[in-house]
Amino acid sequence: LAQLYGPLNQIGFMYRTINQTLIDTEKLLELLNEPTEVEDRENATTLVVDGGEIEFENVSFSYDNRTTALNGISFKVPKGSSVALVGESGAGKSTITRLLYRFYDLPEGSGRILIDGQDIREVTQKSLRAAIGVVPQDCVLFNRSMAYNIEYGKFGASEEEIEEAAKSAQIHERIVTFPDGYQTKVGERGVRLSGGERQRVAIARCLLKNPPILLLDEATSALDSSTEKDIQKALQNLMQGRSSLSIAHRLSTIASADLILVLKDGQIVERGTHAELLAAEGVFATMWADQVTSGDSTPPPAIG
Numbered sequence: 001l002a003q004l005y006g007p008l009n010q011i012g013f014m015y016r017t018i019n020q021t022l023i024d025t026e027k028l029l030e031l032l033n034e035p036t037e038v039e040d041r042e043n044a045t046t047l048v049v050d051g052g053e054i055e056f057e058n059v060s061f062s063y064d065n066r067t068t069a070l071n072g073i074s075f076k077v078p079k080g081s082s083v084a085l086v087g088e089s090g091a092g093k094s095t096i097t098r099l100l101y102r103f104y105d106l107p108e109g110s111g112r113i114l115i116d117g118q119d120i121r122e123v124t125q126k127s128l129r130a131a132i133g134v135v136p137q138d139c140v141l142f143n144r145s146m147a148y149n150i151e152y153g154k155f156g157a158s159e160e161e162i163e164e165a166a167k168s169a170q171i172h173e174r175i176v177t178f179p180d181g182y183q184t185k186v187g188e189r190g191v192r193l194s195g196g197e198r199q200r201v202a203i204a205r206c207l208l209k210n211p212p213i214l215l216l217d218e219a220t221s222a223l224d225s226s227t228e229k230d231i232q233k234a235l236q237n238l239m240q241g242r243s244s245l246s247i248a249h250r251l252s253t254i255a256s257a258d259l260i261l262v263l264k265d266g267q268i269v270e271r272g273t274h275a276e277l278l279a280a281e282g283v284f285a286t287m288w289a290d291q292v293t294s295g296d297s298t299p300p301p302a303i304g
């Protein structure tokens with residue numbers, strides 16, 4: 001988010017006035033409500049989602065017109081399936097998600113990004129972002145009630161809907177231990193939630209928003225195994241029936257992804273399922289072996 005600090009300063013006054021903290025990229029863009037890098041075309045259409053198939057077609061991108069962040073990226077996320085992005089720091093994972101969310105538009109001749117066959121440069125940002133739910137690495141909460149923090153995914157949601165989402169996101173059991181349950185104030189000046197709990201709040205919001213497409217950024221910090229299990233269950237519930245693109249740092253969490261893309265220096269160097277990539281004994285298998293050695297993953301399943 002460092003790139004957004006400039007614009008954030010500009011709206012600092014607004015921020016202080018409304019006394020709210022940045023929730024996630026979606027919130028920031030809404031607050032800015034002005035062109036960042038990207039402007040809608042005059043004849044922009046409304047994105048029509050039919051299942052939410054995502055396609056990157058020979059996408060190349062540079063932030064500064066000198067260094068290459070992405071080079072010839074092509075892949076498809078068929079509707080309802082899950083694709084995970086892995087690779088060392090700087091490999092281009094976040095750039096792929098930023099481009100899909102249209103923080104930047106691809107220049108002509110640098111490939112295309114399509115959702116259900118529509119070039120995302122040709123649709124309104126509003127309709128694009130309405131179709132995408134984001135679960136950021138860290139979800140900052142409003143200093144308001146727990147219920148409000150979840151309702152943020154869909155204003156006007158009923159108490160039942162909020163509770164339903166919280167249950168599905170595996171956070172309900174925690175909320176009922178708070179002194180005033182769903183009405184308990186959370187955030188900096190209320191009950192403090194752990195990173196894993198905040199991520200489940202983001203998942204609950206997304207469940208309420210009910211978008212066909214998800215962008216997930218897994219937390220980098222190691223979580224204890226019961227939190228990890230809760231988050232995996234919550235994500236499973238959220239990802240059910242949606243197309244998802246996730247940035248994975250802990251390779252153990254993506255064993256069930258339909259497709260894993262291994263990025264290196266802005267290029268896809270390997271692609272396949274977890275088992276296929278282990279069998280290939282390439283970059284992914286080496287990363288996996290390293291994580292197992294460092295204790296970040298469970299041992300690899302037997303192959304063959």
Ligand code: ATP
Nearest residue numbers: 003063064069087088089090091092093094095096
């Ligand atoms: P990490 O796991 O550390 O988040 P990543 O795989 O997500 O890394 P990206 O953030 O996509 O990698 O970065 C890809 C390349 O683009 C890197 O060389 C990075 O330095 C560069 N880059 C990323 N953001 C910007 C930016 N706002 N301005 C200029 N260059 C950038």
